Amino acid sequence: MIEVKNLTKSFINGDKETQVLKGIDLKVGEGEFIAIMGRSGAGKSTLLYQMSLLDVPTSGEIIIDGHDAHDMSSAEITLFRLSKLGYVFQDYALIPELTALENVALPLLMQDIPKHKAYKKAMDALDRVKMEKHYHQLPSQLSGGEQQRVSISRSVAHNPKILFADEPTANLDNESSRIILDIFLKLHREGQTIIMVTHEEEYGKMAQKIIKIDDGKIIGVVNA
Amino acid sequence: MFSPLNTKIGLFLAIRQIRRSSKWTTSLIIFVMILTFLNLVVVSGVLVGLIQGAVDGRRAYYTSDVIISSLNNKSYIENSPNVISILKSLPQVENVSARYMQSATIEANYKTKTNANDKPNIAGTNIAGIDPIAEDKITGISKFMVEGSFLEPGDYDQIVLGAFLDKKYLPIDNPGFSALNNVFPGTKVRITVNGIQHEVTVKGILKSKVDETSMRAFMVDTQFRNMIGRNDYNVSEIVAKLKPGADPIVVRDLLIESGVDKVAKVQTYADAEPKFIKDMIDTFALLGNLLSSIGLVVASITIFIVIFINAITRRKFIGILKGIGISGEAIEISYIFQSIFYAFTGSIVGLLVVYIVLEPALRAHPIDFPFSDGIMVAPLAGTLLRMGLLIVATLIAGYIPARMIVRKNTLDSILGRK
Numbered sequence: 001m002i003e004v005k006n007l008t009k010s011f012i013n014g015d016k017e018t019q020v021l022k023g024i025d026l027k028v029g030e031g032e033f034i035a036i037m038g039r040s041g042a043g044k045s046t047l048l049y050q051m052s053l054l055d056v057p058t059s060g061e062i063i064i065d066g067h068d069a070h071d072m073s074s075a076e077i078t079l080f081r082l083s084k085l086g087y088v089f090q091d092y093a094l095i096p097e098l099t100a101l102e103n104v105a106l107p108l109l110m111q112d113i114p115k116h117k118a119y120k121k122a123m124d125a126l127d128r129v130k131m132e133k134h135y136h137q138l139p140s141q142l143s144g145g146e147q148q149r150v151s152i153s154r155s156v157a158h159n160p161k162i163l164f165a166d167e168p169t170a171n172l173d174n175e176s177s178r179i180i181l182d183i184f185l186k187l188h189r190e191g192q193t194i195i196m197v198t199h200e201e202e203y204g205k206m207a208q209k210i211i212k213i214d215d216g217k218i219i220g221v222v223n224a
Numbered sequence: 225m226f227s228p229l230n231t232k233i234g235l236f237l238a239i240r241q242i243r244r245s246s247k248w249t250t251s252l253i254i255f256v257m258i259l260t261f262l263n264l265v266v267v268s269g270v271l272v273g274l275i276q277g278a279v280d281g282r283r284a285y286y287t288s289d290v291i292i293s294s295l296n297n298k299s300y301i302e303n304s305p306n307v308i309s310i311l312k313s314l315p316q317v318e319n320v321s322a323r324y325m326q327s328a329t330i331e332a333n334y335k336t337k338t339n340a341n342d343k344p345n346i347a348g349t350n351i352a353g354i355d356p357i358a359e360d361k362i363t364g365i366s367k368f369m370v371e372g373s374f375l376e377p378g379d380y381d382q383i384v385l386g387a388f389l390d391k392k393y394l395p396i397d398n399p400g401f402s403a404l405n406n407v408f409p410g411t412k413v414r415i416t417v418n419g420i421q422h423e424v425t426v427k428g429i430l431k432s433k434v435d436e437t438s439m440r441a442f443m444v445d446t447q448f449r450n451m452i453g454r455n456d457y458n459v460s461e462i463v464a465k466l467k468p469g470a471d472p473i474v475v476r477d478l479l480i481e482s483g484v485d486k487v488a489k490v491q492t493y494a495d496a497e498p499k500f501i502k503d504m505i506d507t508f509a510l511l512g513n514l515l516s517s518i519g520l521v522v523a524s525i526t527i528f529i530v531i532f533i534n535a536i537t538r539r540k541f542i543g544i545l546k547g548i549g550i551s552g553e554a555i556e557i558s559y560i561f562q563s564i565f566y567a568f569t570g571s572i573v574g575l576l577v578v579y580i581v582l583e584p585a586l587r588a589h590p591i592d593f594p595f596s597d598g599i600m601v602a603p604l605a606g607t608l609l610r611m612g613l614l615i616v617a618t619l620i621a622g623y624i625p626a627r628m629i630v631r632k633n634t635l636d637s638i639l640g641r642k
Contacts, residue, residue: 087548097240
């Protein structure tokens with residue numbers, strides 16, 4: 001499903017170059033639920049951004065769903081993200097002017113799915129995370145947990161090949177975090193490939209496999 | 225690039241951003257666009273209207289719709305009664321007034337002069353002999369009286385002076401133009417016409433914004449005709465007011481076809497406009513366009529700043545949109561739609577303000593400029609052109625900053641990195 005070969009990522013700040021990822025090799029199979037864990041600054045989010053094609057690595061290869069990311073144009077990557085990938089961000093990343101339903105429907109509309117079908121799919125996705133009573137509420141009218149559930153609905157409404165989640169529970173209380181992880185587990189049971197970054201041991205253990213990372217290198221792979 | 229799908233998504237985003245953004249911010253932006261639109265239309269409209277007021281004034285108070293005047297080498301129109309008959313026979317003509325014109329000098333205070341060498345209190349002018357009722361029907365001249373009263377049929381040895389013949393209404397000392405001192409209604413003045421002197425009484429003083437009127441003196445035609453020996457009834461000017469909707473050009477051409485042009489100059493009010501007025505119309509139109517261009521640039525910069533700030537503050541969300549697969553073009557189009565919305569709404573409200581409030585208000589209560597009653601000239605075609613220009617300028621000014629922000633790295637935008 002996704003293969004990372006000798007991946008590096010460096011940031012240049014003035015004259016100083018900081019290497020955040022130092023030759024990562026990683027394979028994720030279809031239907032796997034992977035947790036990337038590590039201390040703050042270890043490079044786990046940076047790795048997720050490279051794998052999810054939100055950022056461009058300094059060197060190395062990413063083969064995703066049979067496509068070499070290096071060979072894809074910017075427009076192709078955008079289209080690939082739209083149709084094949086799903087994202088859940090730490091701060092929910094909902095568009096404030098769109099209702100919950102519109103937030104979820106937007107990527108579907110962008111795929112040229114007719115409006116009524118897109119809204120039906122969006123409703124189904126919201127129903128799956130028990131947000132059926134909040135279709136027409138704006139993000140500002142929702143709690144953090146509810147917003148994250150809308151974000152998950154948006155990320156899975158188009159049946160992506162891979163779901164990427166960057167610290168999805170970091171801003172949530174325990175109860176909301178539990179609900180979110182339960183949703184992930186349910187999605188995983190339905191066959192969804194999930195790659196999640198978290199620093200919380202308890203939630204990491206819910207994944208099928210934990211990839212431990214430190215100082216830009218994988219220091220261990222643990223089957224949970 | 226601007227595919228139907230991108231346009232559809234751009235519109236989807238724009239509608240929601242406008243509908244759910246701060247009402248105050250939206251109102252403020254639209255208010256700025258209204259002011260910009262008014263700046264584009266009103267400034268040039270008033271500038272042109274200032275001159276148009278003078279043109280309208282000349283038409284209403286001096287030339288009327290059609291003016292027939294003596295040829296350059298003649299001081300009168302030959303066979304004037306026949307010309308007047310032809311004019312009156314035209315169905316388009318509502319009223320006609322004939323004017324006997326003769327140059328004259330007017331001297332005041334000659335009785336109180338103590339020394340023969342004293343500078344005489346004298347002014348040179350043209351005296352118009354008119355039928356007071358016919359003239360008033362056409363030019364409404366009686367309403368310009370600032371002192372005394374206007375002439376009436378049967379008045380004898382009475383004269384009405386234009387204000388420029390009275391020094392108190394013409395405070396500037398022009399070496400080529402002399403005016404009278406100490407003249408009031410009831411003052412006896414001595415007029416000299418064709419070398420013959422007559423003593424007449426000042427009945428009143430009139431002041432018009434049309435210089436030709438303010439520089440003349442007026443007497444009743446029956447007496448003045450005898451004074452200048454024009455017993456053939458040949459006059460120097462004939463003006464005609466047409467019925468509403470009648471075209472002065474048509475009447476002019478009919479008169480020319482009738483051979484009137486052989487004995488007189490036949491002109492519409494527009495033909496009779498002095499060249500300097502035509503030049504001023506062109507100059508002020510140019511000036512108006514120049515100011516409008518500056519207004520357009522200011523509008524573009526305003527909308528650029530508005531959209532730029534909007535896009536900068538929403539950079540994170542632009543990044544998220546790109547991150548979840550929304551194309552950059554769709555996001556750019558959403559800002560273009562927003563810009564068009566601001567410009568279009570501002571222009572529509574501006575149009576209503578111009579045509580429902582300002583234009584009628586200024587027509588009813590013109591601005592009191594020294595030489596004209598300034599109105600606002602805003603022909604719909606020109607206004608719509610300015611509206612179009614404003615929308616296009618706004619569209620470009622909205623697109624550029626949106627493109628600048630959309631082009632930024634997606635992840636940097638999401639994470640708020642520089």
